[in-house]
């Protein structure tokens with residue numbers, strides 16, 4: 001299995017528009033973060049998690065020959081607004097692409113992107129051709145066992161995902177007790193760490209480190225990072241087996 005970090009930034013990306021802070025002006029490429037998304041390659045299948053507003057840029061920067069399915073964590077704009085560009089893959093592959101999420105996510109995507117839901121007929125380049133499916137437990141997706149992990153994101157229940165001994169949990173404020181057993185015995189965990197000040201919808205770096213210690217994966221990478229956190233400052237002072245993820249990072253398991 002190979003994981004590629006397509007983006008590791010929070011909703012506004014890093015650098016932020018019109019910000020002159022030291023992180024936004026940093027020359028360290030690890031401090032330049034597109035919106036958060038990953039590609040999971042396993043058993044020859046490619047599963048994308050989220051279609052960010054940077055999706056087109058991510059596909060140009062980290063080329064992916066085909067997409068077999070898209071998993072959505074939730075429907076905030078920074079996780080869905082690149083959906084329209086999936087049409088390029090539909091057209092190249094001459095087939096529909098299944099998309100997955102919890103019931104609230106699928107309902108929202110059908111409302112916002114109703115034109116992209118496949119209704120039959122030929123595949124043409126003008127629109128995406130997507131087949132939405134609601135996840136309510138472990139699912140075989142293209143021969144890959146995917147375990148949805150319910151997480152709290154403020155008042156909203158969203159999904160993280162586990163494949164084998166890897167899990168991806170972004171946009172988390174709290175992990176419900178019933179989800180911890182789904183996070184046992186991980187080799188690699190990707191977990192959100194937004195900034196240092198508390199936020200109602202997100203983990204701070206300190207909270208994320210506490211959660212990472214509790215979950216105790218062999219390696220934890222933090223993602224969905226804002227311009228408040230500097231790879232060259234906070235990123236250099238993390239416990240062993242923890243680090244900031246960065247765009248383009250590839251993790252082999």
Ligand SMILES: [Zn+2]
Pocket residue numbers: 010011036076078079171224
């Ligand atoms: Zn987000």
Ligand SMILES: [Zn+2]
Pocket residue numbers: 015016019020021022023024025227
């Ligand atoms: Zn800044």
Ligand SMILES: [Zn+2]
Pocket residue numbers: 074076153171
């Ligand atoms: Zn969110």
